[in-house]
Amino acid sequence: MRAAFASAFNDDDPLAALTVGDRPEPEQPDDWVTVEVRASSLNHHDLWSLRGVGLSAERLPMILGCDAAGVDPAGNDVVVYPLVADPGDPRGASILSEHYQGTFAERVAVPRGNLLPKPAGLSFTDAACLPTAWLTAYRMLTTKGRVDSADAVLVQGAGGGVATAAVVLAVALGKRVYATSRDAAKRERIAQLGATALEPGARLPERVDVVIETVGAATFDHSLKSAAPGARIVVSGATAGHEPKVNLRRVFAMQLEIVGTSMGTPDELAALLRLCAERDIRPVVDDVYGFSEVTAAFARLHSGDVFGKVVLDHTR
Ligand SMILES: NC(=O)c1ccc[n+]([C@@H]2O[C@H](COP(=O)([O-])OP(=O)(O)OC[C@H]3O[C@@H](n4cnc5c(N)ncnc54)[C@H](OP(=O)(O)O)[C@@H]3O)[C@@H](O)[C@H]2O)c1
Numbered sequence: 448m449r450a451a452f453a454s455a456f457n458d459d460d461p462l463a464a465l466t467v468g469d470r471p472e473p474e475q476p477d478d479w480v481t482v483e484v485r486a487s488s489l490n491h492h493d494l495w496s497l498r499g500v501g502l503s504a505e506r507l508p509m510i511l512g513c514d515a516a517g518v519d520p521a522g523n524d525v526v527v528y529p530l531v532a533d534p535g536d537p538r539g540a541s542i543l544s545e546h547y548q549g550t551f552a553e554r555v556a557v558p559r560g561n562l563l564p565k566p567a568g569l570s571f572t573d574a575a576c577l578p579t580a581w582l583t584a585y586r587m588l589t590t591k592g593r594v595d596s597a598d599a600v601l602v603q604g605a606g607g608g609v610a611t612a613a614v615v616l617a618v619a620l621g622k623r624v625y626a627t628s629r630d631a632a633k634r635e636r637i638a639q640l641g642a643t644a645l646e647p648g649a650r651l652p653e654r655v656d657v658v659i660e661t662v663g664a665a666t667f668d669h670s671l672k673s674a675a676p677g678a679r680i681v682v683s684g685a686t687a688g689h690e691p692k693v694n695l696r697r698v699f700a701m702q703l704e705i706v707g708t709s710m711g712t713p714d715e716l717a718a719l720l721r722l723c724a725e726r727d728i729r730p731v732v733d734d735v736y737g738f739s740e741v742t743a744a745f746a747r748l749h750s751g752d753v754f755g756k757v758v759l760d761h762t763r
Contacts, residue, residue, distance in 0.1 A: 664688030
């Protein structure tokens with residue numbers, strides 16, 4: 448079957464490590480099912496994999512991709528939950544494309560319990576945006592950020608997949624949302640989503656109760672300075688460096704919580720799917736590429752110029 452996979456690692460030029468070609472049909476252990484992938488979406492994780500972060504050389508070649516929506520063997524439209532229990536992983540689970548083959552292929556095998564029904568109102572391309580970036584943003588806001596008790600939220604690096612999800616969800620939940628982006632055009636689009644768009648580092652008109660951090664070193668000091676007493680600074684990524692300088696005096700004086708999180712649970716994904724279906728919330732999509740254009744889709748994500756999710760339509 449056709450697939451997009453990592454055949455090597457290249458830290459300087461991750462796109463050079465991407466191969467598009469034939470791979471064997473997925474292995475299907477007992478209690479696993481094979482899904483016909485209709486759509487998938489790219490995550491920064493796929494670029495990290497091509498750089499050799501989180502993926503070991505003995506696992507190559509590895510089909511990339513964490514997110515998918517498709518059709519199960521019984522003909523049901525499904526969304527794939529991407530974490531698979533993995534006794535060999537210190538976290539107890541690994542995300543598709545780390546130990547188990549990923550979703551950038553005609554078919555992907557996953558444990559039967561990883562399938563959730565796709566709400567009828569969501570297209571395959573929209574549903575394929577939700578399992579990683581949107582699930583991460585949903586958990587950052589709800590379970591970890593306790594956004595119910597918040598008035599205001601700050602989202603850093605707002606052009607990214609997780610960040611645009613956080614903006615849309617926080618606005619839908621009725622919060623005052625501030626979002627930073629380095630790019631003027633992205634700031635304009637963020638404003639159209641209902642957030643107040645700011646340049647990185649800009650002083651906010653008020654302190655916020657929840658900060659959504661995926662950028663890291665470049666924005667962390669601003670996240671601390673923007674936090675109200677008792678605020679939660681929720682961290683799920685560090686695209687621009689994972690060793691920021693942290694002003695600990697501010698952390699204890701303001702009684703801040705710095706909370707790490709990764710992905711979310713199947714129940715949280717089910718709740719997110721319900722929320723999107725019931726409230727007519729749709730993911731922010733940068734562009735949809737046919738699977739035959741997968742290399743261009745990777746180049747788009749790598750450019751750093753994206754606004755929202757880069758999606759692959761596997762039917763073309
Ligand atoms: N732990 C988890 O479960 C989990 C899940 C999903 C993602 N992540 C991580 O979260 C991060 C974001 O993922 P994503 O898929 O949303 O990535 P993405 O779509 O590539 O977005 C990255 C965003 O970060 C901002 N950025 C990058 N470099 C920056 C810099 N030097 N200064 C300021 N902003 C910068 C950019 O925002 P602007 O251009 O708007 O400034 C960019 O749009 C990645 O590190 C990813 O690995 C973790």
